[in-house]
Amino acid sequence: MKEEKIWELIVLKLSGEAGPEQEAELEEALKQAPDLVFPLGILEGIWHSKRNSNAAGTADRFNRHLQRLSNHLSEDVLQYETAAAAPVVRSSRKKYYRRALLAGAMAACLALGLVVVRYSANRQEKVPAAVAQHQVYTRKGARSKLHLPDGTEVWLNAGSKVTYENNFGGATREVTLEGEAFFDVAKDPDMPFIIHTDMIDIKVLGTALNVRAYADEKATETALIRGAVEITLHRSPEKRIVLRPDEKLVVRNDSPALTRPVPIMTLTQLHYLEQDEEPAPMETLWMKNKLAFDGEPLQQVALKLERWYDVKVIIADKALEQVEYSGVFENEDIAEVLYALQLTGNFRYTIRGKVITIGL
Amino acid sequence: MKEKSIIADLQQKIALYEDMNAYRELYELLNERLFWFVYSFVKSREAAEEIVSDVFIKLWTIRNELPSIVNLQVYLYVIARNFSKNYIIKEYKYPHVCLDEIPLEVETSVNPEELYISSEMAGRINKAIRELPPQCRLIFQLVREHGLKHQEVADILTISRITVRNQLTIAARKIAQAVYPHLQPAAARQQSRC
Numbered sequence: 306m307k308e309e310k311i312w313e314l315i316v317l318k319l320s321g322e323a324g325p326e327q328e329a330e331l332e333e334a335l336k337q338a339p340d341l342v343f344p345l346g347i348l349e350g351i352w353h354s355k356r357n358s359n360a361a362g363t364a365d366r367f368n369r370h371l372q373r374l375s376n377h378l379s380e381d382v383l384q385y386e387t388a389a390a391a392p393v394v395r396s397s398r399k400k401y402y403r404r405a406l407l408a409g410a411m412a413a414c415l416a417l418g419l420v421v422v423r424y425s426a427n428r429q430e431k432v433p434a435a436v437a438q439h440q441v442y443t444r445k446g447a448r449s450k451l452h453l454p455d456g457t458e459v460w461l462n463a464g465s466k467v468t469y470e471n472n473f474g475g476a477t478r479e480v481t482l483e484g485e486a487f488f489d490v491a492k493d494p495d496m497p498f499i500i501h502t503d504m505i506d507i508k509v510l511g512t513a514l515n516v517r518a519y520a521d522e523k524a525t526e527t528a529l530i531r532g533a534v535e536i537t538l539h540r541s542p543e544k545r546i547v548l549r550p551d552e553k554l555v556v557r558n559d560s561p562a563l564t565r566p567v568p569i570m571t572l573t574q575l576h577y578l579e580q581d582e583e584p585a586p587m588e589t590l591w592m593k594n595k596l597a598f599d600g601e602p603l604q605q606v607a608l609k610l611e612r613w614y615d616v617k618v619i620i621a622d623k624a625l626e627q628v629e630y631s632g633v634f635e636n637e638d639i640a641e642v643l644y645a646l647q648l649t650g651n652f653r654y655t656i657r658g659k660v661i662t663i664g665l
Numbered sequence: 666m667k668e669k670s671i672i673a674d675l676q677q678k679i680a681l682y683e684d685m686n687a688y689r690e691l692y693e694l695l696n697e698r699l700f701w702f703v704y705s706f707v708k709s710r711e712a713a714e715e716i717v718s719d720v721f722i723k724l725w726t727i728r729n730e731l732p733s734i735v736n737l738q739v740y741l742y743v744i745a746r747n748f749s750k751n752y753i754i755k756e757y758k759y760p761h762v763c764l765d766e767i768p769l770e771v772e773t774s775v776n777p778e779e780l781y782i783s784s785e786m787a788g789r790i791n792k793a794i795r796e797l798p799p800q801c802r803l804i805f806q807l808v809r810e811h812g813l814k815h816q817e818v819a820d821i822l823t824i825s826r827i828t829v830r831n832q833l834t835i836a837a838r839k840i841a842q843a844v845y846p847h848l849q850p851a852a853a854r855q856q857s858r859c
Contacts, residue, residue, distance in 0.1 A: 309834075316833040320808050322815055344841035351790060351840065352809050363693050370692065370718040377722045535685075545685035549726070572683070 311338060315345060319352045372494075374547070375510050375533040439473075442466035443484075446615030448591070453480070456491035457498065460592050463612040464519070485517040487592055490532070504556050508535040514548075515588045520558075522608060528553040528575055528588040540569065551575045553588065578633060587633075596634040596642065602627045603663070606646070610661070614639045621664035625652055668694075668812060672738055679724075680731035692721055695738065698811045699745050705803055706749040712756070716748045738813070742821040786844065793843035797836055804829055805836040 314331040317323035323331065335342055443449045445464045452458055455474045459467055465484025473479070478498040490498045492511030500507040502518035504525040512532025518525045527536060529548040536546045536554055546554055556570040575586040576599055590597040596613050598606050604626040607618035616639060620626055628650055634642050643654050643661065654663045672694070678687035696717055704713040723744055724731075734740050794802060800822075807818045808829075815833075819826040 312834045312838055313830060316830060316837050319837065320815060320833065340845075341841075344845040347786075347790075347844045348837060348841055363696060366696060366714065367689060367692055369714070370696075370721060373715075373718045374722050374725060377726075543686065544682060546683045547685065547725070 308338070310334075311341065315341075315348070319349065438468055438470055440466060440468045444615065445612045448594075453478075453491075455493065455496075455498075458489040460487040462486065462517075462591050463615075482516055482518055484519050485515070485591070487513070487515045487589055489513045504539055504558055506537045506539070508537070510534075515586075517588070519608070519612075522605065523558055525556045525558060526553060526588070527556075528586060530575075530586065530589065538570070546570070546572070548572075551586075590633060594635060596637075598630050598632050600629045600631050602629050603650070603652075606630050607663070610639065610642070615659070617660045619660065619662045621662055622652075625650075625663060625665065628652075669738075676731050676734070676737045679728050683728060688721075688725065691724075695741060696721075699741060701806070702742060702803075702811070703745050703749050705799070705806075706746070707752055707756075712752055716745065716752055719748055720745045736817065736820075739817050739820050742813075742817075746821060789843040790840055793839050794836075797839060801832045801836050804832045808833060 311331070311334045314323065314327055314334065317327055318331055335345070441449070441451050441459075441461065443461045443463055443465050448463055449461045450458065451461065451467070453469065453473065455478055457478075459480075461467060462485035465482070465486055467486060468481040469479065474496075478493070478496050479501065480499075481501045483502070488498075488500065488509070490509050490512050494510060498509040498512075500509065500516055502516065502525055503520060504518065505527070507514070507516065507527055510533055512534055513530040514532070514534060515528040515530070516526070517528075527534065527548065529550055529552055531550045534548050536548065536556075538544050538546075538556060548554060551574055553573050553575055554570060555573065575588060577584040577586055578590060578597070585593065587597050587599040596609065598609065601609075603620060607620055610616060610618050630646055630650060632642075632645060632649075634645070637645075639661070640656060643656070643663075646652075647654060652663050652665060654661055672691065675687045675691045675694075678684040679691070699717045699720060700713050703716045704710065707713055707716065720741055724741065731737070794805070797805065804818055804822070807813045807821070808815065813821070815826050815829045818824075818829045822829075
């Protein structure tokens with residue numbers, strides 16, 4: 306056999322790509338060329354020895370990488386990427402909502418509702434660490450805006466509550482939310498901002514996001530406008546979800562039924578209301594004083610109406626609960642909203658004082 | 666083979682559950698190999714780390730499309746190679762560049778303690794490896810250290826599978842020759858190109 310051929314077989318064997326026939330062929334050939342056996346043994350040793358890997362540095366490297374990942378999520382352009390760089394490239398949305406947010410902020414200021422700040426330092430039995438708590442809440446029918454000590458701005462939707470400790474910003478920045486709020490979090494890379502809700506914790510690094518966590522609703526929603534957040538599910542803490550701008554995570558509040566395999570969470574893109582001059586995500590329209598339904602079942606619509614107008618809505622017929630409605634309302638009273646909804650869906654309603662009954 | 670199924674498993678976890686732990690495992694598994702691969706083109710540790718980081722950012726941003734990628738490891742090498750090329754264009758302000766033409770710096774060597782060979786012999790082996798033409802050394806590294814198949818290396822470097830095999834043959838002969846100088850006369854005839 307030609308020597309060239311033997312070396313080819315040797316390489317195939319070393320690379321683990323030789324078939325049984327080739328292995329046999331090589332064995333036969335080596336009998337004819339015994340002086341190759343020794344160098345081949347050494348070669349095999351070299352081939353299968355691994356270089357010392359620098360495992361110690363990997364953790365640091367990964368942490369630096371995560372930092373870059375979270376920065377990237379707010380910038381969206383990879384330094385060394387060009388259109389031809391990879392076969393699969395996902396386009397992302399334009400960043401025109403910055404100004405929309407400002408407009409929203411002003412609208413929210415105008416619509417300033419009742420803000421109550423209660424110092425509950427005296428209620429120490431509830432707070433073992435003896436840390437004073439601040440609670441800011443909005444009644445039904447009212448919205449409000451507050452500034453946290455670190456410069457973070459929070460818009461509170463109706464019937465919502467934000468709680469934070471007196472030492473907020475000292476060692477940590479943590480708030481607890483019940484209901485719905487929009488956070489424009491002040492950047493501080495050394496101190497992550499954490500939002501706790503019943504179902505999830507959201508870890509934030511300089512970001513704007515809307516969180517909807519009403520206890521009486523079916524799901525907890527996190528809609529990311531810009532920046533990066535990492536979400537942990539209380540129910541399965543090993544899952545960490547990193548959101549990109551324009552993404553929304555919906556986590557079910559109830560335990561998933563075993564018989565009906567519904568995912569406990571879903572990830573979707575934000576839905577923009579395009580008819581506006583400056584399109585804004587449906588999730589943040591409330592800040593612009595607009596009441597929006599985005600394909601939501603009447604059950605959910607009723608809850609929103611109750612909070613928005615501080616009324617009681619009774620759905621008399623169960624068949625109506627899951628019928629979905631969409632619409633955006635601005636400066637309309639409850640009667641006008643109900644009238645408009647009724648035009649698209651087959652129901653009748655009655656208004657008696659603060660109680661609205663919807664039936665077939 | 667075992668590693669291939671580990672990678673496929675992590676790929677699925679990242680795609681379906683956005684599993685950060687799986688993402689981290691994949692990073693830990695491949696980061697160093699990709700680092701040395703990129704390093705051989707860009708020859709700067711800082712740039713190589715950044716580029717590998719970008720490759721993994723890219724991976725995260727396309728996580729939804731991962732199920733359609735057949736060989737994730739090769740895919741990542743291809744992205745790494747493209748990013749390296751873009752880095753060189755940007756860094757040296759070349760209008761365009763052909764990666765096959767730039768000089769490579771491939772870090773690969775053997776460790777005498779692990780092989781129970783004398784340091785003198787390890788020195789000879791490492792010298793032989795260092796003296797391999799860069800492309801040949803890169804192919805040797807990708808197959809030996811990164812465990813890639815010949816076809817995979819061919820796909821990553823956009824060369825033919827036969828070229829991969831021929832280059833490895835040359836590398837193997839040169840190293841064997843360093844170990845056992847008596848082979849030299851026969852091997853010398855074949856060292857014309859690499």
